[in-house]
Amino acid sequence: MKICVLPGDGIGPEIMAEAVRVIEALDLKFEIEEALLGGSAVDATGEPYPQATAALARTADAVLLGAVGGPKWDALPREQRPERGLLGIRKDLGLFANLRPAILYPELANASSLKPEIVAGLDILIVRELTGDIYFGQPRGIEMRDGERYGYNTMHYTESEIRRIGRVAFEAARKRNGRLCSVDKMNVLETTQLWRDVMSELAADYPDVDLSHMLVDNAAMQLVRAPKQFDVMVTGNMFGDILSDEASMLTGSIGMLPSASLDANNKGLYEPSHGSAPDIAGKGVANPLATILSAAMMLRYTFGLEEAALRVEQAVKRVLAQGYRTADIHEPGTTRVGTKQMGDAVLAALQD
Numbered sequence: 001m002k003i004c005v006l007p008g009d010g011i012g013p014e015i016m017a018e019a020v021r022v023i024e025a026l027d028l029k030f031e032i033e034e035a036l037l038g039g040s041a042v043d044a045t046g047e048p049y050p051q052a053t054a055a056l057a058r059t060a061d062a063v064l065l066g067a068v069g070g071p072k073w074d075a076l077p078r079e080q081r082p083e084r085g086l087l088g089i090r091k092d093l094g095l096f097a098n099l100r101p102a103i104l105y106p107e108l109a110n111a112s113s114l115k116p117e118i119v120a121g122l123d124i125l126i127v128r129e130l131t132g133d134i135y136f137g138q139p140r141g142i143e144m145r146d147g148e149r150y151g152y153n154t155m156h157y158t159e160s161e162i163r164r165i166g167r168v169a170f171e172a173a174r175k176r177n178g179r180l181c182s183v184d185k186m187n188v189l190e191t192t193q194l195w196r197d198v199m200s201e202l203a204a205d206y207p208d209v210d211l212s213h214m215l216v217d218n219a220a221m222q223l224v225r226a227p228k229q230f231d232v233m234v235t236g237n238m239f240g241d242i243l244s245d246e247a248s249m250l251t252g253s254i255g256m257l258p259s260a261s262l263d264a265n266n267k268g269l270y271e272p273s274h275g276s277a278p279d280i281a282g283k284g285v286a287n288p289l290a291t292i293l294s295a296a297m298m299l300r301y302t303f304g305l306e307e308a309a310l311r312v313e314q315a316v317k318r319v320l321a322q323g324y325r326t327a328d329i330h331e332p333g334t335t336r337v338g339t340k341q342m343g344d345a346v347l348a349a350l351q352d
């Protein structure tokens with residue numbers, strides 16, 4: 001059981017240190033090896049996804065990632081930007097299925113920007129296609145045409161790409177409350193008309209799942225109007241990127257949300273849904289819980305260690321119940337802690 005750990009940039013190394021401590025405390029005999037991704041990799045090797053990292057990531061069973069990016073690297077050519085490293089590893093490992101749960105912990109109901117009655121008990125799973133769509137489509141670029149700059153990207157999906165992510169979503173819905181909402185923009189975009197058609201065809205194989213369709217603009221609205229109407233949502237790479245950030249805010253803090261990106265064999269890359277937060281990097285105040293919960297997803301999806309996954313998730317619930325809060329979720333009457341103290345609290349809760 002080999003885990004490739006990629007701390008990344010910004011708060012990445014700080015939050016990863018806590019997740020690694022949690023994994024080690026489980027005493028499950030994982031082999032953990034570290035490598036560079038993103039800006040730190042660019043600084044060391046000139047590339048955001050270096051060969052050595054690719055070699056390790058390909059042989060590991062799972063990859064645990066902190067976060068990448070920061071203003072320091074924003075001016076670099078696009079191929080060298082940290083984000084390219086992230087897209088590169090997702091594509092290289094064939095991680096087409098991105099699972100982003102948005103769960104509201106009852107203790108954090110006040111941290112949400114929505115009224116408690118709108119979000120109480122919220123539990124949504126966003127299934128985002130991760131290796132296709134306009135994020136990877138060719139041709140793309142910025143060039144001179146007719147005397148002015150011209151920017152272009154290409155949105156496309158094959159039916160097999162849609163079908164495989166559709167199956168992941170239908171299966172997930174089947175294990176949850178049996179409701180799947182497929183999000184598209186079929187009133188304007190042909191690619192997403194195909195998306196809707198293929199999802200509808202798949203529904204025949206899942207009679208126990210109730211499939212509905214929604215246009216992405218409406219979905220964005222419904223997510224803040226009545227988010228609990230959703231169980232599982234499935235959508236393409238770009239819409240999923242946007243809607244998953246929106247959904248995360250319903251829960252109070254993006255600092256709480258884990259994610260899993262899986263290939264067809266449950267090899268996965270696990271990372272918090274949030275970014276590298278350069279503004280608080282190095283200050284020891286970042287919330288490590290999303291990364292710790294990502295490690296729990298890894299135990300569950302790649303290693304099939306459901307019991308260990310639950311143990312970690314219970315420990316996180318316990319520290320919230322005990323009143324420990326990092327700055328992003330702090331409110332009066334709770335105990336404000338830093339990154340490392342939050343890790344300590346989780347470790348203590350694990351032993352209970």
Ligand code: IPM
Pocket residue numbers: 069083086087241
């Ligand atoms: C995410 C991020 C990435 C994405 C960026 C950093 C490339 O926003 O994981 O959602 O767009 O996929």
Ligand code: MG
Pocket residue numbers: 241242245
């Ligand atoms: Mg995003």
